[in-house]
Amino acid sequence: MARKLNLRIWRGDSKNGELKDVQVDVNEGEVVLDVIHRVQATQMGDLAVRWNCKAGKCGSCSMEINGKPRLACMTQVASFDENETITVTPLRAFPVIKDLVTDVSFNYKKAMEIPAYEPPKDLAPGEARMEQVDVERSQEFRKCIECFLCQNTCHVIRDHEENKKSFAGPRFFIRIAELDMHPLDILKNRKRTAQEEHGLGMCNITKCCTEVCPEHIRITDNAIIPMKERVVDIKYDPSRMFAGLLKREKRD
Ligand code: SF4
Ligand code: SF4
Ligand code: FES
Incomplete structure (x- = not known):
């Protein structure tokens, strides 16, 4: 009625x-x-x-x-x-x-800044093979319908137009995480570029993006936090720090 x-x-x-x-x-x-x-x-x-x-x-x-x-x-x-x-x-x-x-074109610009999946050069069409476990790892991120509700909610850009230049936003952090989990992708520096070029460090894991996602993608827990942890691991990896010291000593 x-x-x-x-x-x-x-x-x-x-x-x-x-x-x-x-x-x-x-x-x-x-x-x-x-x-x-x-x-x-x-x-x-x-x-x-x-x-x-x-x-x-x-x-x-x-x-x-x-x-x-x-x-x-x-x-x-x-x-x-x-x-x-x-x-x-x-x-x-x-x-x-x-x-x-x-006008949501901000999101399309950010999408274009992320290099696409790049297969090994010697892989012929139809030869790509993945383990099912690898397919499933990033399956959640491929459910994204690009509604941009997560982008709209994220306080880093919601009221801070000035941050848009250096911050890709949660939708694109899951895109980078998805590519990073792809075993055949030859671009191995995705986490580093997420940090250095797409503003991963500006996210302070409030999880507001996860709360509004209609596809229930666990944006923060499954994409952002693991990438942040890995970035820290790489930065403070003792072997890398030691190699860096050696390089500096050689220069000195
Ligand atoms: S968790 Fe990070 S990306 Fe998500 S809304 Fe909070 S600051 Fe933005
Ligand atoms: S809220 Fe969820 S479905 Fe919508 S763009 Fe963000 S990650 Fe994709
Ligand atoms: S009209 Fe398509 S998601 Fe609402």
Whole structure:
């Protein structure tokens, strides 16, 4: 049975914006994206909202719902109190294009900065072989739907535009970890570049990214922390330190 829902929607563009209150019908079992679409169809024909699959798989409908980064197509209206006003606002970490649609191209730029998997030079097409255990190790990271909710949540960039240049963000730390775990990848310095070029050291393992991930990827525990530990191991490896001392002595 339909009931009325109080919805507050952010409307605006890159320059100005404000929250607008609307009342909209909601039916049993509907998600927040359903009611946004109903508002679009009946009251605000020019309301901009990005979506695609309506099944939690394309990562397009990311927005903030009552201040929490979420997928609108996977957020049940029934999960809120009946009298509660549901407020929908665009992702805060990225520039607004219009209404609920943000410009997430920061993420595509970061993706391009990470070198792709590079197989051994002498491996002919079809010859690559991996142990099942290696396939499974990084399987979790390949579930990423690129919704960028983790990027939006991460405090390193959420309110710090100045950090974006030197920080790739949690989505790309799992990408680097995935490549780092690939037994055939010949680029062996992935952890070091994560630290030196992609800002791994700026992450202080608050785990906020893990909390919002709709795919339940254990971003911090399974990707970030192991890479950080390895970076420290490499830096303080006594044999490397000794080799460094010898080099310095030779120079002196
Ligand atoms: S754990 Fe690191 S990457 Fe994740 S939200 Fe916290 S600071 Fe950002
Ligand atoms: S890691 Fe999770 S939260 Fe981050 S982009 Fe991928 S699916 Fe979204
Ligand atoms: S519309 Fe595809 S994840 Fe929501």
